[in-house]
Amino acid sequence: MNDSVKANYSYKINKVLRYTFFALIVKPLMYIIIGLNIRNSHLRLNSGPAIIVANHNSHLDTLALMSIFPLTVIKNIHPVAASDYFLSNKPLAWFSQSIIGIIPLNRNLTTFNDPFADIVEALRQNKIIILFPEGSRGIPEKLDKFKTGIAHLAKRCPEVPVLPVFLHGFGKALPKGEALLVPFFCDIFLGEKFFWTGNKNSFMDKLEDSMLNLARAGNFTAWE
Amino acid sequence: MNNLTLNVKILMLVIIGLLSLSTLIFFLIKRNNPSQNFTELWLRIRSWWVMIAILFLAISSSVKIAIIFFAFISFLALKEYLSLIPTRRSDRRVLFWAYLAIPIQYYLVSIHWYIMFLVFIPVYMFLLLPFRMVLIGDTRGFLHSLGTIYWGLMITVFALSHLAYLLVLDPLKNPHGGGAGLVLYLIFLTQFNDIAQYISGKLLGKHKIIPLVSPNKTVEGFIGGMIATVTLTILVSPYLTPLNFGQSILVGFIIAGFGFVGDVTISAIKRDFGVKDTSNFIPGHGGILDRLDSLTYTAPIFFHVLSYFYY
Numbered sequence: 001m002n003d004s005v006k007a008n009y010s011y012k013i014n015k016v017l018r019y020t021f022f023a024l025i026v027k028p029l030m031y032i033i034i035g036l037n038i039r040n041s042h043l044r045l046n047s048g049p050a051i052i053v054a055n056h057n058s059h060l061d062t063l064a065l066m067s068i069f070p071l072t073v074i075k076n077i078h079p080v081a082a083s084d085y086f087l088s089n090k091p092l093a094w095f096s097q098s099i100i101g102i103i104p105l106n107r108n109l110t111t112f113n114d115p116f117a118d119i120v121e122a123l124r125q126n127k128i129i130i131l132f133p134e135g136s137r138g139i140p141e142k143l144d145k146f147k148t149g150i151a152h153l154a155k156r157c158p159e160v161p162v163l164p165v166f167l168h169g170f171g172k173a174l175p176k177g178e179a180l181l182v183p184f185f186c187d188i189f190l191g192e193k194f195f196w197t198g199n200k201n202s203f204m205d206k207l208e209d210s211m212l213n214l215a216r217a218g219n220f221t222a223w224e
Numbered sequence: 225m226n227n228l229t230l231n232v233k234i235l236m237l238v239i240i241g242l243l244s245l246s247t248l249i250f251f252l253i254k255r256n257n258p259s260q261n262f263t264e265l266w267l268r269i270r271s272w273w274v275m276i277a278i279l280f281l282a283i284s285s286s287v288k289i290a291i292i293f294f295a296f297i298s299f300l301a302l303k304e305y306l307s308l309i310p311t312r313r314s315d316r317r318v319l320f321w322a323y324l325a326i327p328i329q330y331y332l333v334s335i336h337w338y339i340m341f342l343v344f345i346p347v348y349m350f351l352l353l354p355f356r357m358v359l360i361g362d363t364r365g366f367l368h369s370l371g372t373i374y375w376g377l378m379i380t381v382f383a384l385s386h387l388a389y390l391l392v393l394d395p396l397k398n399p400h401g402g403g404a405g406l407v408l409y410l411i412f413l414t415q416f417n418d419i420a421q422y423i424s425g426k427l428l429g430k431h432k433i434i435p436l437v438s439p440n441k442t443v444e445g446f447i448g449g450m451i452a453t454v455t456l457t458i459l460v461s462p463y464l465t466p467l468n469f470g471q472s473i474l475v476g477f478i479i480a481g482f483g484f485v486g487d488v489t490i491s492a493i494k495r496d497f498g499v500k501d502t503s504n505f506i507p508g509h510g511g512i513l514d515r516l517d518s519l520t521y522t523a524p525i526f527f528h529v530l531s532y533f534y535y
Contacts, residue, residue, distance in 0.1 A: 035300070035303060035505070037503065037504060037505075140313070172311075172316070175316075178316070180316070180317065180320060182317075182319050182320050182323070183299075183303050183323065184307045185303060185304060185307035185505075221310050224310075224312060224313065
């Protein structure tokens with residue numbers, strides 16, 4: 001990994017609350033109220049460093065991805081989240097940082113700071129990070145074009161496996177802009193891990209290919 | 225356990241015995257054919273153990289817990305159905321109301337409000353759901369959407385809630401079995417019929433009975449299953465139900481016949497959506513509706529035949 005990293009983010013995690021939240025709220029919500037179909041669960045990576053890359057439709061996505069891991073692994077998982085949204089007010093910032101354990105990412109790249117420094121540092125500490133390269137939740141249950149930031153990150157950490165995951169149904173259960181949760185069985189398709197391919201275009205092609213293959217495996221009809 | 229009669233406890237032991245026997249036979253076959261892959265069959269047997277353990281635990285704890293258990297089964301079945309069918313984005317709030325019908329329907333069971341239990345979904349939810357959809361105002365595909373949501377509610381909540389109502393029927397009219405006896409009797413015979421039809425179909429099946437919907441079902445399987453189920457019904461009825469000999473024969477035919485109809489109705493829906501199973505919730509069996517398909521028909525019909533004669 002690149003050594004000229006200037007990580008400056010300090011975690012504010014409340015370990016007890018975080019553990020309790022996932023054990024008593026998130027896991028029951030995911031496995032009883034919603035119901036997860038985890039496909040290819042043998043492909044799950046239980047130890048870091050690893051980059052989980054998923055499509056993004058709902059606030060449930062992060063919680064669902066984390067809940068497929070045992071509680072002992074969850075403490076090691078950190079979702080990357082946009083600082084302009086998740087740190088925008090105090091209660092949300094507290095929840096995102098103390099309970100979820102996000103690594104804030106500055107989506108605004110006009111600064112001279114290294115936007116990935118904190119993520120690279122987390123990977124160096126053998127953490128598992130979750131990244132949504134669509135950038136935002138977008139239109140529910142529709143796959144948007146992936147942003148290429150993930151390629152830059154993979155290039156800087158070529159020895160870290162990238163695990164593509166396709167999520168289906170969470171956008172139906174809790175789409176953007178809705179506060180009412182409606183239960184649906186949701187699917188989580190785990191793909192084969194892969195590494196930095198040596199150049200940006202081939203890496204993005206590989207990532208998008210594996211996502212589309214996972215999406216196709218479900219044979220889902222569009223949600224209109 | 226105190227709410228169960230001796231006969232119910234004996235039937236539970238018989239079921240555990242039958243399952244132990246199948247498990248034993250499975251291991252013997254597996255040992256003699258080490259090259260074959262038995263994973264699917266093993267998952268199927270293991271899931272039977274889990275399902276039976278949960279069912280026995282629920283009906284032997286208390287009537288209230290058993291009602292909550294059946295409400296939860298309805299919730300899983302409705303969720304599976306709504307995840308399988310195409311729904312419109314604009315229907316999300318309508319689906320929420322459909323889910324709300326579950327606690328209300330099972331609450332009506334728990335307070336023995338018989339008339340309301342019978343009409344709540346067929347009348348009030350029937351009128352409420354389109355009203356909620358009108359308030360949202362998306363008219364494109366309106367009737368199609370309404371029809372699919374309402375049908376799902378009828379099958380997964382209304383029909384299955386009859387199982388729970390069996391629990392609260394006057395136990396004095398059925399001293400040998402009580403409410404739990406009726407539930408266990410119906411579930412046991414319905415599942416037995418599924419298996420008997422499957423086995424006699426495998427052994428004797430030649431003429432397809434309904435090839436466009438379910439190509440593996442045969443006339444021989446249907447009749448073989450029916451003979452076995454009617455025979456077993458005649459044997460079991462005196463110990464668990466108030467039914468006399470003639471009524472037992474009738475109920476046997478009803479369970480075998482309508483169990484089959486429920487089975488092929490869910491098959492038709494699966495064919496419509498091009499899926500093999502309604503989900504993969506129960507390892508080795510498929511979805512919840514794959515397991516409950518026959519019961520969605522036998523539960524309300526058995527309930528009404530029984531209440532016509534006795535309640």
